[in-house]
Amino acid sequence: MKIEHKIILSNAFNVALIVLIGLFAFQNLNLILTKLRFVEIADDLNASLLEMRLSEKNYFLYKDDTVLFDTKDKIDKTLQSIERVRKDIIRAVGENNLRQLITRLKRYSEVIENVRKSGNKNAQLENMLRTEGKKLKEFSEEITRLERVRVNEIIANSKRVLFYSFWAILLSAMIVSHFISQKILRSLRMIEKLTKSISEGNFHKIEGIKSRDELGSVINAINSMSEELSHREEQIIQSKKLASIGVLTAGVAHELTNPLNNISMIAQTYEELYDKLSREERIDFMSKVQGETERMKEIIKNLLDFSRPKEPDLKKADINATIQKTLKLMQNSLDVSNIETKLNLKDGLPQVLIDEHQIQQVFVNLITNAAQAMSGGGMLFIGSRNGSSSGFVEVTVADTGKGIPPEFLPHIFDPFFSTKGDGGTGLGLSVSYGIIKNHKGDIRVESKVGVGTTFTIELPVYKEEG
Amino acid sequence: MSKYRIMVIDDEKIVGDMAKMSLEQEGYAVETFLNAEPALARLKEERFDVVVTDYKMKGIDGMEVLRTVKGLYPETKVIMITAFANLDTAIEALRGDVHDFFPKPVKIKELKASIQRALSK
Numbered sequence: 354m355k356i357e358h359k360i361i362l363s364n365a366f367n368v369a370l371i372v373l374i375g376l377f378a379f380q381n382l383n384l385i386l387t388k389l390r391f392v393e394i395a396d397d398l399n400a401s402l403l404e405m406r407l408s409e410k411n412y413f414l415y416k417d418d419t420v421l422f423d424t425k426d427k428i429d430k431t432l433q434s435i436e437r438v439r440k441d442i443i444r445a446v447g448e449n450n451l452r453q454l455i456t457r458l459k460r461y462s463e464v465i466e467n468v469r470k471s472g473n474k475n476a477q478l479e480n481m482l483r484t485e486g487k488k489l490k491e492f493s494e495e496i497t498r499l500e501r502v503r504v505n506e507i508i509a510n511s512k513r514v515l516f517y518s519f520w521a522i523l524l525s526a527m528i529v530s531h532f533i534s535q536k537i538l539r540s541l542r543m544i545e546k547l548t549k550s551i552s553e554g555n556f557h558k559i560e561g562i563k564s565r566d567e568l569g570s571v572i573n574a575i576n577s578m579s580e581e582l583s584h585r586e587e588q589i590i591q592s593k594k595l596a597s598i599g600v601l602t603a604g605v606a607h608e609l610t611n612p613l614n615n616i617s618m619i620a621q622t623y624e625e626l627y628d629k630l631s632r633e634e635r636i637d638f639m640s641k642v643q644g645e646t647e648r649m650k651e652i653i654k655n656l657l658d659f660s661r662p663k664e665p666d667l668k669k670a671d672i673n674a675t676i677q678k679t680l681k682l683m684q685n686s687l688d689v690s691n692i693e694t695k696l697n698l699k700d701g702l703p704q705v706l707i708d709e710h711q712i713q714q715v716f717v718n719l720i721t722n723a724a725q726a727m728s729g730g731g732m733l734f735i736g737s738r739n740g741s742s743s744g745f746v747e748v749t750v751a752d753t754g755k756g757i758p759p760e761f762l763p764h765i766f767d768p769f770f771s772t773k774g775d776g777g778t779g780l781g782l783s784v785s786y787g788i789i790k791n792h793k794g795d796i797r798v799e800s801k802v803g804v805g806t807t808f809t810i811e812l813p814v815y816k817e818e819g
Numbered sequence: 820m821s822k823y824r825i826m827v828i829d830d831e832k833i834v835g836d837m838a839k840m841s842l843e844q845e846g847y848a849v850e851t852f853l854n855a856e857p858a859l860a861r862l863k864e865e866r867f868d869v870v871v872t873d874y875k876m877k878g879i880d881g882m883e884v885l886r887t888v889k890g891l892y893p894e895t896k897v898i899m900i901t902a903f904a905n906l907d908t909a910i911e912a913l914r915g916d917v918h919d920f921f922p923k924p925v926k927i928k929e930l931k932a933s934i935q936r937a938l939s940k
Contacts, residue, residue: 607875610902610923611831617924618837625841625927641833 355566356537363529367522374518381511388504391445394438395497401431402490405461409486412468413479421469428462446496457492461485540568547575550742551582590790608652612645619645655780665708665791669815672705672712672737672746673698679716680735687720691730698737705746706815711788715796718781719750719808726754726806740811745794751807757800765798822848823938824865828858828884829873829900834925838871841927842934855879859887866892869918869934874901874908882908885915896937900925 408424411417435442435455442451464482471478623630623638630638676698680687687694723733731753740747757765766786789796793813800806825847827838835851842849850867852858854876862870870888874881885897896918901908904922912920919933 607902614902614923614925615831615833615837618834618927621927622837622841626844629844645833 356533356540357567359533359536363525363533367526367529370518370522370525374515374522377514377518378511381507385504385507385511387441387444388500388507390438390441392497392500392504394435394442394445395493395500397434398431398493399490399497401427402486402493406486406490409482413483418469421465425462425465425469428458428465432458432462445500450496454492454496457485457489461489536566540566540571543568544571544575547572551575551579587790590787605652605656609649612648612652615645616642652780655784663711665711665788667706667708667792669704670707670709670712672702672707672748672812673700675707675709675712676716676735676737676748679713679720682713683717683720683724687724687733690724690727692724692727692733693731694733694735696735698735699739702737702739702746704815705812707792707812708788712792712812715785715788715810716748716750718785722781723750723752723754723806726752726756731805740814742811744814744816745811746814748810748812749807750810751805753805756802756804756806757798758802759800762798762800766796822846823869824848824850824867825869825871825934826858826862826867827851827871828853828855828876828881829871830854830876831873834873834900837927838930842931845931847934855881855884859884862888862891867895869896869898869937871898871900871930871934874899874912875903882911882915885912885917889916896934898930898933898937900930 405424405427408420408427412420412424432455435451435458439451442454461482464478464485468475468478468482619638619642623635627635676696680694680696720733720735727733734749734751736749736751738747739745766782786796789810789812795809795811797809798806799809823846825842827835827842827849828851829835829838830853832853835853839849839851850861852861855872856879858870858872859879870884872881872884881899881901885899888895888897897916898919898921899912899917900921900923902923909920918937921930921933
């Protein structure tokens with residue numbers, strides 16, 4: 354369910370609760386009003402009854418017949434007024450009580466009528482009149498009292514219900530908003546992590562997170578952005594390559610001119626001094642020519658690798674074994690350069706999916722660079738570990754060399770960029786960069802002048818089919 | 820009469836070696852350097868008649884060698900060789916009173932002729 358829907362649902366739930374409680378309170382209020390209206394009516398009734406009883410007493414005291422007429426009149430008026438507010442009374446005390454009340458009133462009225470007709474000498478009738486009057490008064494007072502009790506009960510009940518429902522709504526709102534904000538925060542944290550990794554240049558697709566809420570849509574958006582960015586990066590690399598054709602031409606010219614000049618000068622000197630040269634000197638001259646042609650061949654090979662990077666032939670391999678193999682190849686030159694190697698290879702790393710030959714070439718380039726940065730000897734650290742992003746293995750090649758000035762760092766993967774003057778073609782790192790990118794990996798550099806340089810390579814882990 | 824003294828500065832070792840062998844045949848005293856710092860230090864000790872220097876070198880480059888030499892010994896001739904032959908560097912070198920300017924690959928015979936001209940003036 355989407356977060357938006359959850360919020361709407363929880364809000365709807367709370368609103369429904371509030372409406373329900375409002376209805377309850379409204380109904381209670383109505384009931385109280387009805388009851389109060391009845392109590393009002395009942396008070397009037399009681400007052401009338403009290404008057405009737407007073408008249409009754411007067412009759413007994415003065416035996417005045419006219420009083421009975423008055424009383425009869427009052428009863429009729431009371432009956433009429435009861436009839437007017439009949440509905441209110443029924444609502445308050447029910448039809449049964451009303452009927453009883455009317456019956457009692459009528460009976461009282463009949464008794465009065467009988468007393469009047471008998472000419473006030475019948476003691477039994479008089480007694481009946483007294484009893485009926487008393488009963489009527491008691492009944493009326495009783496239902497009034499009961500109604501007052503009911504009103505109090507309803508008020509107390511409403512108070513209780515309103516009190517509990519207030520806490521219920523508060524609690525539900527708090528719990529729901531807590532859960533929803535937790536979920537939103539979790540999603541935001543995840544998105545933050547993802548975007549951070551993208552800003553570091555990892556354009557890997559995010560997989561394994563399946564979410565149908567907004568997080569899912571954001572991940573989809575990030576994925577397509579990643580894809581687009583990596584696509585654009587390729588385009589930029591491609592256009593950089595095109596832009597570097599100019600640099601390339603100048604670079605090739607310069608790089609090739611030096612060995613060409615050397616061969617030319619050897620040839621000219623050889624020709625000129627042929628008769629004076631010893632056999633050994635002649636052989637030395639020719640081997641120098643060989644050396645210079647080798648140098649040219651190397652430049653041309655790098656150039657080809659750069660302009661036409663071979664598709665990697667990816668196979669699963671143990672990265673530590675590849676590092677060891679490369680080191681074996683380079684051990685001699687490292688020893689000669691007085692460089693001590695420290696290995697920190699993690700055991701049990703997952704296998705990587707690489708073209709071992711190409712990755713070896715990258716290591717050779719990095720180690721050669723490190724060695725050249727440490728002309729007076731130094732330490733070479735090579736380490737392997739699990740990558741910072743899952744699905745990758747990380748290899749670092751660090752030296753204690755002279756370091757790269759910060760203004761050069763952004764260019765060190767550019768073709769023909771070299772800080773080594775005569776020492777390099779400026780293609781090694783750019784070729785390495787191309788190889789690592791073809792592996793869908795990553796290569797980064799950190800450097801501090803006078804402290805050393807660290808290259809970090811991330812290579813994808815081999816995954817079983819399916 | 821003492822030999823003419825010639826200094827060759829080039830970070831390609833073969834250039835120095837070949838020039839030295841070839842020029843020594845002509846009876847010159849030749850000293851070679853792979854970069855400019857020790858060469859300039861040596862120049863401060865002693866005057867050379869001709870300095871042949873590469874244009875593009877790590878650290879101190881050929882143009883600075885030219886200026887330093889001209890500052891120390893205005894009469895010493897400087898011949899510049901370069902793998903980067905372009906008009907700008909040539910003009911800059913001429914303004915710095917370079918004697919001659921050779922693009923690589925260098926013809927040794929032409930270099931020798933140029934040195935001879937420099938010494939006969």
